[in-house]
Amino acid sequence: MKLFTALLSAFLFASYLQAEPRPNFMIIIADDLCWRDLGYEGNAEVRTPNLDRLRGESMHLRGMFNPATSCSPTRHALYTGLYPIRSGAYPNHTRVYDGTKSLFTYLKQAGYRVALQNKEHVGPEPSFPYEHIEGADDLTVTRTFVTRDAAQPWLMVFASNDPHGPWTRGPKYDASRLTIPPYLHDNKITRELLAAYYGEISRLDEQVGALMTMLKDTQQVDNTLVLFVSEQGSSFPYGGKWSVYDNGIHASALLRWPGRVKPGSTSTALMQYVDVTPTFLEAAGIDPTKIDVGCPDAHGGTGFDGRSFLPVLRGESDYCRDYVFAQHTTLGTNGALEAYPMRMVRNARYKLIRNLAPANTYTIGGIHQGEPIESWQADAKTDAKLATRVKWLFKRPGEELYDLQADPEETKNLADDPAFAQTKAKLQGQLDAWIAQQGDKGLETENLANTRQGKSDAEPRKEKKKGKKKAAQ
Template identity: 35%
Template structure:
């Protein structure tokens, strides 16, 4: 009899201990680790999983075969800082406040750090940062993951490499039963691209909205070299997850902050600048080698992570969990995605807004009277345009296509409307087509509602004198590039 009571007493004690562990959020290995690898300035069309047959991306190709590939995923902004802030807060730029590049989000905004930490996760970042302030994004920062490229130790500027050795050490120190969120943010293929390309200029492709010159091909060979460099870093991270026995219990997501520093890419709302690659590998939960047409925004990533972690997303965000899509790729998610671009200070003073459905794109240019310019055509202190743009100007006097490219680059109408299925490179503006008048009116109404929901009352370029907008004053940028 005494033995019976002892056994029941022990069972009650063990049951209470298990209940207490669950109550304290210590569910152990039932919660998956979540790893996000972010490429820097990368076009969907410039990697193998999305149809490019020239660039070499073997690790991305492997990941695609193990993942659900999203064919219609979009950033919230085509500019680094605002885009990353949106990914980490589940808010569009006008709502979180960091809508101009290098600016910080509003005080009190909740980010992935607070939301996943509250659910029992350790939240760390390696590589590029470019978000702020610190109290909104109190990541555990893995030291030593940002290193100047050889030869630029004293003047790193845009010459940074991602270093994975500290990530290896960090992973080896993780304790069983404590799930983690790990964000690995590469510096490639952001300019400045490697000076010695591994591609021949003659073998690269030239998009139809660019100008085919010898200098363009040399620059594009360097860009593709950097894409392959990023792919190698992704492969290194995948190897580390295998090495530490974490791949089976980890969700691995791959994406980019926005499109590349090429004309009609970064700093603009055409698909080459705003559409992003997005792949999700989740062994045992996501069907390997599958694809989905579901329309998603990067603001949807955080709510999905929260739902996977059995949490509830806060009110007042723009993101919507797409966990149902991970379970069934045929499920529809959004009817429309919204995106905005404010500017990149003095180099870019042409703000614009976008609505994108599965077939149509509407762009509202808020300051069409201001000629569109960016670092590509104006910067003289680093590559990323200066090495090939003069050849574009010369060619514009010789070739009608080149002249049309430069005119369209600098001159944006108030409204643009594209059938992205029939016209995937967005070459034919349908805004003035009488057949599209009713559709245009619907987009205008929807845009007005979307901007009102964001409290977006901007009518022109960002105010550089506003607080936290000018990194040349005070203590520097509120969204540090690296740490």
């Protein structure tokens, strides 16, 4: 009887998907935003009323993680359902291997019109066949796109440039009144930069409000699945970007889908950006397990690295995966002097980090040059605790192990503690298996980073300004 009931439920749901109109999809992506720096995530000093309202209308996906810690590989993973090294999109300013497909490809083939507004940072073009819309704050063309044909569903990615530095937009915050997060050093320069960064988060929040108003004004709010994600951390030292600590790989994520997802609900299921494409495809009535992604893994597998979390959205489960993975490739990042690749595996409680070149010095432009690091280094001359913290930004051991329940700030490395040897060994096994499946050769892969940059094999890497932002970081 239980088997019959389960089969009947599956049949009815499949019939429901066919009977119901296919949803529109809107993905809103922040740019260099740490998940902690939002009102609904507990930061009462950042003004994000529109995102806070969206949280009340959405499921808060508190177990969402990204698999990389710079913009381009993160976005490739989100759109392809593949981890960065497998797809070839693992350094910054990167591209996937020719023939790889994306969410834009699949939905366009299924009759959707597809577009991306603002920041691109993906390639080559055949793998991402979207219409490109310029303009961060002008939704005139956006509105035209979503209303072009009432009978045709659409996918729109709104890839904001905020709050990527330089922080020059948005309302003013009083630097003297801010509470400095514990992972940052409190001095005048840090405060001024944090106030400017918070201003751009509020500017992002205004964009979110305008997008939701547009959906309401065009009578599309009830049949549009909206996903907001925060990307991979801020560019402050220890703000998350360019590291595999949780400030970087833990993403804030909200998913709103009227009539399907319970407003104000929460899930703690572990999931990753690579799971988004399979989930959206299933929501559109497409079986993601039947798709050849155009980029085989090292074992010959042709399916997604990601998996659908639609049962989580329907409230039928609070499980997606047991482990999440991430990597960081230093070479190809502005100011990088030496290879300093990182690999990471995490479950609900513990995290293992493998730094593949610990004898090198980790040095890139974003963290290790300019402000605020220079003011931190000056203050560290008379502050031994800060000096130790600053040193860690440049040199880390080969392995790091953290108990995230007891140490959420990841300050106590347990890698050499015999009490955690069994936990470490289990995580090592999972990390080794993922590395093998991805075809990751460690330093050999890292040293090939420059061959994976540029939008196509025929076009070398170009650093150019788009709007107020510099794509080079």
